[in-house]
Amino acid sequence: MRRAVLSCAALCTAIPLTLTACSGGGPAASGQAKPTADPATGGTVHFLEKPDFSHLDPARGFDGGVNNFYRLIYRTLTTREAAGPHSDGTKIVGDLATDTGRASENNKTWTFTLKKGLFFQNGAPITSQDVKFGVERAWDPDAGIGSPYAKQVIAAPADYKGPYQSGDLDTIETPDERTIVFHLKKSYPQFSSVVAQPNFTPFPKGTGAKAAFDTKPIASGPYEVANYRRGSSLELVRNKHWKRSTDTVRAARPDSFVWTFGLDAATIDERLIAGQGKDINAVGPKVQPATIARLQTPQLKQRTLAGVTGCTTYMSLNTTKGPLRDVRVRQAIEYAVNKQTTVDALGGSALATAATSIEPPSIPGRDATDVYPSKDGTGDPEAARKLLAEAGQSKGFTLTVDARANATEQAVAVAVQQGLKRVGIKVKINTIDTSTFYEVIGTPSQQHDAALTGWCPDWPGGTTFLPPLFDGRLISDKGNSVLSMLDDKKIQKRIDEIAAMEDETAQNEAYGKLDAEIMKRAPIVPLNYSKTVLVVGTNIAGAHTSISYSGGIDLVGIGLADPKK
């Protein structure tokens, strides 16, 4: 998953996944099925979207939206179970593989067995060699720009450059057509989650050079690409060689899917609300904050869904700059910020909840304790003033905060500004164009005192949340993710100890405790966990939001209530 955008939100199992159906109160609209009802087989589901997918090649694409789409046309060794009434869609289950893998050698060697009856769209059987070839593409210098985990975790010679340039990778063995063995660099208990990453998609050996899969992918999932006009439209039809009996995750109810790209966000909301013609069979991205107030009629409430994105919105504090070098000043800022107003800035409680810890509620093992408690996250200016006085900063100072140039992010920046004003800290908002924002804040020589940004994990667990943000050894002069510049040896030692643990549950609990340890050093201010609100057409069924896909509707279960409409 990419770096979280502020508007992107959290992965919380604790928050109910469907707002609508239960929050209505008014009478249900007559003749209208609930969007969470079971879909019928057949029909075409339409998607109204803003930009096109980043890449149809799963070695290249890697973000919440495209990862969700990939599951319709691709299969991986494991995957997450479908989101549904009784599932939050985070549990890892076997997909091409019969199970989630068998570890040996202290989690350093992992073996998977493929199911029987697996075929590509051209009718060729999917073998372990095809899976191996698909994974090897992650090392290709041109194609391997997607998920980084295969390269980070699987052992490989330093000069290996993928199957097109360097041939076979010896550390992935295929003793027979249905068995694949991975040899890792070191123990990695979450490897079952790694093989669910999109770049573990199988492809027939030798295919996919020259970015071929970006326009003509070879499907292993229930659908294949029938028609694709980049940036304009995409049509999927059934892959006749996919066998339902081999797949426990994908309901695959509709006969086809059609995406229309390049639409204006406000127009999409209008179309979904108006529900004219084929738009009754349509789904869009999350609605604009301005639209939420219009969703209060019983008819619209009934077809509104809420999701959690699994991301934390935060303000980094550069621990190497001016007064921020003093931990007491940073702690004062933690107390002074009014997190509730940052929630309001994002559009209110339907779109975010005030944060207490760095990890959002959806991370297993999370410790929700707020190290800097205050009533409803409104802040504690008194405690802040006391700390500032101790640090000799009672007169206050000016803090420059980097924020992106769009209305929502600016509103969050103003909320932070108002909070800190209470204790005499003057916030200067440094507005940066969205296209350059990450370059500026990821370059330590260019970033200012603080930056407003966010983070999403790549799977529920501390592994992809805390180390990338707080392991000081990762600080680099460009593309830096340790925005706080916190270089704390104690934390690094603990990160290494946790990574060496064999048990995933113990690992996640240890990360939960480390969260509070890190917060004592106040390198970031966790502001809120954001959510999404979606409106679907009146004929949409099987729509369940998934925290695994940034709060979007899990596409493997969606369909139509009445395919004839």
Place this chain on the structure above:
Amino acid sequence: MLRYVAGRLSWVLVILLAVCVFTYVIFFQLSPDPAVMICGKTCTPERIDTIRTSLGLDRPFLQQLGDFLRGIVAGRDYGSGANLVHCPAPCLGYSFQSGQSVWEMVLERLPVSVTVAVGAAVLWLLGGVTIGLLSGVKEGTWWDRSTMALALGGSSIPPYVLALALQYLLVVKWQVLPFPAAIPFGDDPVAWFQSYLMPWIVLAIGYACLYARMTRANVIDTLAENFMRTARAKGLGPVLILRRHALRPALTPIVTIFGMDFAGLLGGALITETVFGLNGVGKMASDAIAKNDQPVIMAVTLLAAFFVVIGNVVVDLLYTALDPRVRTTAS
């Protein structure tokens, strides 16, 4: 005449080359690093360097510019080994974000922009010039005053406000039109017309108001000329005077401005296309700017410059036909 045309065309090349160099300097040298954007969340300095190498951004500026220009004329190769791709001339490179051939992207999007531009141009020429003519002839009457007041109002409304208001009224409220979509003419001519009608109206209103005011002013000026007095003194009727003697001098400046406006629109109507979700060249430019997709920005800029320069040449040639004085100096 041939020498004149050849001379103008060689200037076209010089201007396009200058636009090319300036755009390249602005977007490739002075703008942020696209490699960082592609690098995403799990980024390391090594990865940024790898991406920079694969995009060819690590080479000296002049070499990059030289390769780009050569690509347009003779095509060029990208990548190496199994990933070697030949990009045939006119090669505008590959999108940094989607990896798609920029030339193909332009070809795919251009029909939408041309449809928007042609339809709007027909509307605003018919509407604007007719209203302007009548107002000029009937100067000072209630017709003149009310249409000019409307024209002032119409040109003051920002196109995105007009677009959203029209969409709300015609599509959501009264449901007389569908939500716009880039439907090809061959698929369904009626749906095609319905889809493009609103974008045409939105674009045309701004221009029509301007053209109405301009035409009116030109007609009034022309009608006050000495030769008009002579014509009237000869006893010619008002319709004949207008048709034979006033129209040509009054409309010649309109041809100039129309050539420029229309050519500019062919490079994409950014706001209209974005609001109505029409995937034309303008929408492509707006997306590319947001994603810092330099090859695409470059292509759209060059395309717009190309149309404007060619539009100018066409206007100049038309002038020689319309205005005998220019014809004399040109030949």
